[in-house]
Amino acid sequence: MPPVKPPVKKVRKAGWRKRATYTSEDLEKAVEAVKNGLSMVKASKRFGVPRITILDAVHKKHRTGQDGRKPEMSKEEEEKLVSRAQVKMFEGMLIGGGGGVDTGTYP
Helix, strand or coil: CCCCCCCCCCCCCCCCCCCCCCCHHHHHHHHHHHHCCCCHHHHHHHHCCCHHHHHHHHCCCCCCCCCCCCCCCCHHHHHHHHHHHHHHHHHCCCCCCCCCCCCCCCC
């Protein structure tokens, strides 16, 4: 009798994962179906959306339309900083290098 080889375990590359093949409309339909009484498992199979994704959407875990953290400085402060940096570059001074005298004035 020939020797029996142990089964080979397939190893996936790090970072590999299946990509989503559903649309935002599919997700919306699945969420609506769940709200109307369909189970998440059945909605997942019917609309091709992962069950956990439907669960997150139903509980509004990831809200859309958010742009992240609020900015640390106002738009006006940012424009002043950019303007000052451009002047320093034009004058040939390094920012933070201590190579020039900082008068603290803006152009």
